Amino acid sequence: MTTASHGNDDTAIFGNRFATKEVPTRTFPSTGMPAQDAFRLVAEDLVLEGDPARNLATFVTTWMEPEAQRIIAENLHRNFIDHAEYPRTAEIEQRCIRMLADLYHAPGETMGARTQGSSEAIMLGGLSLKWNWRKRRTAAGASTERPNLVFGGDVHVVWEKFCRYLDVEPRIVPLRPGKYTIGPDDVLPRVDENTIGVAAVLGTTFTGHKDDIVGINDLLVRIKRERGLDVPLHVDAASGGFVWPFLYPDSPWDFRLEQVRSINTSGHKFGLVYPGIGWLIFREKADLNEDLVFTENYLGKTDATFTLNFSTGSSMVLAQYYNFVRYGRAGYTYIMQNMQANARALGEKLAAMGLFELIGADEEQLPLVAFRLLDHNGFDEFDVAWQLSAERGWMVPAYTMPPDAQQVTIMRALVKETMSREHVDTLARDIEQACATLAKKGGAHEYERSRMVTGSGH
Ligand SMILES: *Cc1c(COP(=O)(O)O)cnc(C)c1O
Numbered sequence: 001m002t003t004a005s006h007g008n009d010d011t012a013i014f015g016n017r018f019a020t021k022e023v024p025t026r027t028f029p030s031t032g033m034p035a036q037d038a039f040r041l042v043a044e045d046l047v048l049e050g051d052p053a054r055n056l057a058t059f060v061t062t063w064m065e066p067e068a069q070r071i072i073a074e075n076l077h078r079n080f081i082d083h084a085e086y087p088r089t090a091e092i093e094q095r096c097i098r099m100l101a102d103l104y105h106a107p108g109e110t111m112g113a114r115t116q117g118s119s120e121a122i123m124l125g126g127l128s129l130k131w132n133w134r135k136r137r138t139a140a141g142a143s144t145e146r147p148n149l150v151f152g153g154d155v156h157v158v159w160e161k162f163c164r165y166l167d168v169e170p171r172i173v174p175l176r177p178g179k180y181t182i183g184p185d186d187v188l189p190r191v192d193e194n195t196i197g198v199a200a201v202l203g204t205t206f207t208g209h210k211d212d213i214v215g216i217n218d219l220l221v222r223i224k225r226e227r228g229l230d231v232p233l234h235v236d237a238a239s240g241g242f243v244w245p246f247l248y249p250d251s252p253w254d255f256r257l258e259q260v261r262s263i264n265t266s267g268h269k270f271g272l273v274y275p276g277i278g279w280l281i282f283r284e285k286a287d288l289n290e291d292l293v294f295t296e297n298y299l300g301k302t303d304a305t306f307t308l309n310f311s312t313g314s315s316m317v318l319a320q321y322y323n324f325v326r327y328g329r330a331g332y333t334y335i336m337q338n339m340q341a342n343a344r345a346l347g348e349k350l351a352a353m354g355l356f357e358l359i360g361a362d363e364e365q366l367p368l369v370a371f372r373l374l375d376h377n378g379f380d381e382f383d384v385a386w387q388l389s390a391e392r393g394w395m396v397p398a399y400t401m402p403p404d405a406q407q408v409t410i411m412r413a414l415v416k417e418t419m420s421r422e423h424v425d426t427l428a429r430d431i432e433q434a435c436a437t438l439a440k441k442g443g444a445h446e447y448e449r450s451r452m453v454t455g456s457g458h
Contacts, residue, residue, distance in 0.1 A: 050395055056413040056427075057397040059205070059239050059269040063418045068322050071315065072274065078314040080114075083303050089314045092321045099324055100281050103245050104254040104263055111288050112281040113306050114317055118238035119158040120308055121264035121280035122199075124292075125234050126162040128262065128282075129197040131289035132232070142193070150190045151199040152182035153402040154206055155236065159199055168196065175405040180204065180359070183212035184219035191223060197232045197261075202253050203240030206401060206410065207359050208366035210240060210253060217257040224259070232261035232287070239366050241265025241279075242272070246333040247340055248364050261287045267320045270366075272327075272335070272417065277316035335417055339367035342424050343415040347371070349428035355435055359410060368414045379435075379443030381409040386444065387434035394427060 023041055033041075052062040064072075075089075083090040097112035115121040126149065134144045148169040151159050163170040173186040187198055198220065200211040217233055224230050235253060237244070242265060244253055254260060260283060267277035282288045293306050327335065347369045350356045359370035373381055381398035388394045401408045415424070 051393060053418060054393050055395045056415075056419075057395045059266070059414060061268050061272050061274050062416065064272065064274060064319065065326070068273075068319050068326075071318050071322050073315075075315045075318055076313060080312045080314040080317060081305075081310050086314065089317060093317050096317065096320050096324065097279065097281065100241075100265070100279055101255075104241075104281055105256045106281070106283055107255065108284065110282050111285050111306075112279060115264075115278040115280060115307060116276045116309055116312065117268060117278040118156070118236065118264045118266040119161075119278070121278045122156075122158050122234075122236060123162055123165075123308060124306065125262045125264055125280050126159075126166065126168070126197075126199075128287065128289045128292060129232060129234060130166060130168060131292060132287070133194075133196040135289065136230070137193075146194050147196045148190075148192075148194050149196055149199060150187055152186065152201070152211060153404075154181055154204045154211070155199060155201055156205055156238065159236070169194075171195075174403050175401060177401075177405050177408050180207045180401065180405065181209050181211045182216075184215040187216050187219055191220075191229070191231055193229060195229075195231050197234050199234050199236055201240075202235055202237040202244060203366045205239070206399075207370040207412075208239070208368045209360055209363055210244075213253040213260070214257065217259045220259040231259070233257070233259040235260055235263045237263050238266045238278075239269045242267075242270035242332065243336055243366055244364070246329065246336040247367075251364060255283050267316065270336070271320060272323050272332075273316050273319045275316075277320055336367065339415050339417060339419070342419055342421055343367040343369055343413075345421060346413060346415060346424045346428060349425070350431065353428075353432055353435075355432075366414075367416075368412055370410055370412045372408070372410050377439070379438040381411050383438050383443035384431070384434055385411060387438050388431060391434055391437065392430040394430060396431075 023045075032038075052058075055062065078086055078089060080086075080089060080093075093114050096114070101110050101112065113121070113124060115124065129149070130147055133147060137144045146169060147167075148171050149159070149163055150171045150173070152173040153175040160170055160172075162168065171190040173182045173190070181204065182200070191198070198216060200213045200216055202210045202213065204210075213233070213235060220231050220233055237253070240253070241263060244251060254263060262283065263281050265271065265279050265281075267273045267279060268275040271277070288306065293304050295302060295304050297303075344361070347358050347361045350369060350371050351358055355374060356371045357374050359372065361369070373384070385396055385398040388396055396411055396413050398409055398411045400406050401410060413427070
């Protein structure tokens, strides 16, 4: 056989000339290729990716119903921002905002925005906090030079990003071993007349717990009464916004609390929609600074927009609305309770092995298991994560906590909608097996281990 057999005649019949050639990676291709070849080239690359069903690291949705997938696939050609051409899509966005405001106990009619995720929602919410603060200060003839924002070390990185991008001093409450959320005593010494707001988390990415939002609200109410300082509270409910209303409906964290003025949530986390969609909901219209709203006359229709993005897809908004009407409160409650039951089952199995300690499993928590080794006998959490992935393909992350709890390493397994009890039992066995392997051969992560040895708590 000669190389001629790989020529055009054969590829025209068999396709996929990249079976034996390097794929384009650096220079812009001078010629194209048949659709089938392009399809296979991309698809074959992705075969090497991790399996989303075994990705217990992500909070983001990895499965939706076939009907929802159909809605998504059939609306990819619809630009969400073209409100004049696609008024029903715009109306469906507004329905979602109203339903979330209702779920979060907004006292009356309010405003909100669809965003790409919680990060965009937090940038916008933070901007509104800053502009409202500046308006209050200007009206009082006071300086607007040094705005600050108070939050804990348990927040997502986007809060520090907001502070750096928008020139706001971050006043960060440090964590410490055993204390992974914040409360009123942490906030009190950091609040002053230059505080644009306090950000509290409902469902932290680190351990899945909530800051003491009730306590912080009570403190801010007291500061308002005693010192005349009206400091708004923003709740970052990226994950918790679709968990607490269903698992802990009687636990107040939302607009039932007086100082909570805005809330963000990620539709693509426990809202059960594929990425990317997020929401920002204000308590009242007045909480959105009106100078941030752009009113455009676009193609003959007046449109008020408050987003960083312009063009984006409609599919995820439609998919979010699909989930709301498909599941309702009862459906979301059913799904969340299943996830919680399986998370608890996994936690119990891990605890029963005698190797691990669970972090705050008896508190209100996202459906996940946060755990750590009781002892570091020759291997650490990074080794367990690595071994588990190598042996069984499970992706369960190990990470160190933020300052000042850096010496603490935690592992975290999200228990999603598709994680059945059978998966949980298998995962528990696989974790035990990975630890048994490590006990025999020792760990591989010298750097991490030496760092652990210098830490306390073991
Ligand atoms: C995920 C997350 C974010 C960022 O949200 P995206 O939707 O990924 O942009 C912010 N805060 C918390 C607490 C999160 O869990």
